[in-house]
Every structure is written in structure tokens, then in C-alpha cells.
Amino acid sequence: MSSTWMTTRAWLLMLPLLVIMLAVIGWPMVDTVRLSFTDAKLIGSGGAFVGFDNYLKMLSNNNFQRALYATTWFAVVSVTAEMVIGVLAALLLNQRFYGRTVLRALLILPWALPTVVNATLWRLIYNPEYGALNAALTQVGLLDSYRSWLGEPGTAMTALIIADCWKNFPLVALIALAALQAVPRDITSASLVDGAGPFARFRFVILPYLAGPLMVALVLRTIEAFKVFDIIWVMTRGGPANSTRTLSILVYQEAFSFQRAGSGASLALVVTLIVTVLAIGYGMLVRRTAGSAA
């Protein structure tokens, strides 16, 4: 069979999928780009071509800058915490102890819960009148009176980050745990005989095997964190005083709450651009890490 026929056949077989992808992803993308150069409303006809107006307004607009800052803060803090807690949990669960199997099974639970359920759960925990957090903190004497954790601009973001960590650290832990099991026993033994303490062992024995998989976890989590929407929407809707309004929330409000399809589209494209740049940058980093560990 000739190679041209093989190639043609491959394309023919992929054609249906390509058509569907173009229809559901390609076309909306193109339309979003078009919309972003108009002042179209969500309801009603067309909208006039306004050039780069939407983009210029957005970049000079305080809302965008605050949302970008909130998103970055959320992503950096929650992902960092998830990585650290995830790795520590994996190291712990890699030790031999009674009940390890049960704990390993339980670990997956927060991650398996749908985000909406997790968010609702944490809303209950943070509830200003009957929340468990208030009860616990007052009972141990750390708090004088109940607070509205999600209702105060000073604490809402931190409360969100904690809820997000709780849900997502198990993913990192699972990936790390799988990687830990790939560390050869002989190397661990050799390091013990060589007199390496826990830190040296982590640095020289475990980390080389952990770095690649962790990099993948880091990429996945950062990109997801930058796109965060559902957990925030359920818990705070971007409030109070817009203190938890991330880019995705802003896009939603612009396009659907304020019905400004044009400027919503321009915002959405900027978020897409940021995530794409992150993905490419990380992709290169992953390839480098994988290359050096082998």
C-alpha cells in the first residue's frame, strides 16, 4: 500500500471528527473573535464594528486589572499549597503503617466529589450562623464571635483557596504517590547505607523520580486554576465587593449579567491567550524536565 493512500485514508477517517470539532469549537472561536471587535449586545441584532475599542477599554479598566490580580493570586497560592500538601501526603501514604490502604482509598474522595458539591459543603462549613469552622474556632477559644468568612473581603479569597486546595490536593498526591512507587528500592537502600538523612534522600533519591510527574500536575493545576469559575460562582459569585472576582467570573458578568457580548468576547479572548501562553511555556518546561531525569 502506498504511503499517499495511507495518508489520504488517515485524513478520511479523521474527517468526521474534524468537521464536528470545527463546528463546535472552531466556529464559535471565529465568531468570538468577530464579536470582540463589535459593540454587540447579548440580545438583539448585529452590533457595529468598533475596532480595538473593547480591548483598549478593558486594558485601561480597573475591573480587568483587579480580576487579573485576583486570578493570579488564587492560582499561585492554591496551586503552591496543593503541590506542597499533595507531595507531603504522598510521602506519608508511601510509608508502611496500619490502615494505609484505607487512607489511600479515602484520599481520592475530595477530588471525586463534583466541584459544586464541594463548594456547597464548604459554604456550610463557613456559614456565619451555624458553620462548623466558627463553632470549632470559638470552642477552642481562637475566636470571640462568629464571623462571615465568605462575607468579608478580607477573608473570602483565603476561604475559597482553602476549599479549592481541599478538592485538588488529592490529584497531586495521587500523581506523586504513583511516582514514589517508581523509585527503585535499591537506590533507597544505597542512600541509607551511604548515610543520607531524610532531606538528602528526598533531594537526591526521590526528587529525580518525582520531578517529571509533578511538572505535569503543576501544568494541569495552574491552567485549571487560571480558568477557575464554578467553585467561586457557587461560593461567592465573585463577591464580596468583587474581592473574589476572577477573570472567568468577569467574562461571565460582562457577557451574560450585563449582556455586553462584544466586550465579553474580547475579555474571553484575553483569558484564552493567557492560558495558551501558560500551556506552551509549561509544555516546554515539561519536556526539559523529562529530558534531564532520564
Added chain:
Amino acid sequence: MSTLTIDAIRKSYGAVETLKGIDIALESGEFLVLLGASGCGKSTLLNIIAGLAEPTSGDIRIDDRSIVGVHPKDRDIAMVFQSYALYPNLTVHRNIGFGLEMRKVDRAERDRAVRETAKLLQIENLLERKPGQLSGGQRQRVAIGRALVRNPKIFLFDEPLSNLDAKLRMEMRTELKRLHQMTRTTVVYVTHDQIEAMTLATRIAVMRGGRIEQLDTPENIYNRPATLYVATFVGAPPMNLLAATAGEGGLRIDGTDIIVPVPDLDGIAPGRRLVLGIRPEAIERSGAGVPLTARCEVAELTGPELVVTAAMGSQRLVAALPATTRIAAGDEIALAVAPAAFHVFDAETEQRLN
């Protein structure tokens, strides 16, 4: 320069007893080889000496100091693993110097020691490479260097050569022997390769099912195997084992009318079931020994020798004869075995009798 005493060591994993009471006393500078089939507990014993596993009971002493419960790093031992176990992202230099680095030996001193060791092992030109950039043989040299540089009281090797190809394995074997003659450090070496065991050891412990079957010099393991198991485990082609019965004036090989007079066999009741062991290489074409006749079935030239499989009554005999011997299938051949080359075992207890 250290003695090693292993005293009634037992080890159980759950209900399974892997080591069933091991006793070994090593003089300073000895090269002990633990030889045995897969799963007989060689690695387990080595790990217990290293401190990577704790014995269920028993004691281990280095220079009369008990080391049970002592952390591996404080036992003054060094270990070489079958998988090399190099640190993947450290250079060869740092791999070799790692134990010294962890022991806070200063940089200049460490560098000097690493270079000296590398020179000894002829890997000076590899010092800046990572393990991933080395061949199997080079990696094993690095692993040996890492053990050597620390100048420990005892070296432990767990099948260090089994991942190498045949030629390299022979080279490294000689190399190890040279290193041992030079350093005179006490060595415990695990292998299931009998040639390695015979060539390297000052003493061999043949292990089977968690016990030591025989602990002796290579000469005695080969010339005077204490049990049937040891007899078949060492030697290639393996020792011929012929069913025989004790009788007047010697023992009769079953299925033939050959009577073999064996010295030192007094007091064995006639009729007792025995096993007569004859090494293929102890069989000669002619000579002053006990004559045997057999019919050649297959003759295979291996190069240095002609391996003949022959029928002797209802039993089968393998003989390793000089390569110049001319024998073809179907030939009736006259063979001879020196009386001292017979090994006699009890068929029930499998213990040596002569």
C-alpha cells in the same frame, strides 16, 4: 580488617520463615560467597547484615560488637547492588563521593579520595558524566567505586555482575579478585553463579531454603560435597548421580553388575539404598581406576572437551573426555574412574557417607 560473626539468624515474613537459623564466622579478610538458587534467602541475609532488614532473632557482630538495631550508615559497611543503584541526577564524581559527602568529609579530601578510587577502577575519564550516559559495565565500576571509596570494614555484594554480558562478567570477576587481594577487606558476596563462587571465594556457603547446606572452601565444596544438593549445584556438566545398593566388597550400581569398591564405607549395612556420585570430568578413557563400560548415545564437542552421554545398564552417565577422543554414537566404550573420585550419599538423608 574485620571479623564478622553471624549467630543463629532467623527471619520470618509473616508466617513464612525465610531464614531458618544461619551461623557463619568469618575471619578478617575472608571472601565469603553465598551461593544458592533463587529465593533461598541470600539477599535477605545480606540485607540483614547491611541493616536494611532486621532479623527476627539472632545476633550479628562485626569485630565482636553487635550491630543488630544499628542504623545501616553506622555499621561501617558498603554495599553494591545488582541494579547498580546509582543516583540518577548526580555525576559519577558525586555518586562515588556521596557517602563521604553525607559524612561531612571536606571537599578537598573527598575529591582526592574519589579521584584515587576512579583511577583504581579506570573510570577517571567518566567522572563528569551522569549514570544515564554510561554502559552497564561502567555503571558497575562506579557502583563498586562508591563502595570502595569509603574504605569500610565489610563489603557486601548482591549479584553485582549478573546484569553484565558474559565477557564483561569475566573481566569484572578478575577485577574484583584483584581488588580484594589488594585491600584485604572482608567480603560477603551473593551470587547464583557457581563459577563466580568458585573463583572468588575463600569460603562458600551453599544455601537452600533458608539454611546453609554446606560452609566450606571452594575445593571442599567441589571435591567433598556434603549433600546431594551441593553435589548437583556445583559443577558443569552436573555430577552423575547413579542409584546404587550397598553390598559385599563395595556397592553395586543398580541395573548393572558393576561393583564399585569404595574406601571408608565400613559399617554400612548391605542392601542400603545409596546414590553414587561421579563428576563427568573425573571419568577417563583408560587408567588404573575402577573400570566401567557404557554405550555411547550422544557425543557433543564443546570445544575444549567431548561431552559423551552414555547408557550404563538402565542408567545414564555423562562423561567429559578430552576433545581429541574419537567416539561415535552406538560405540561400546571402556571408561575408568579413580576410587577417590567416587562420592557416596545416602538415598534417604541425602548426606555424604564417604
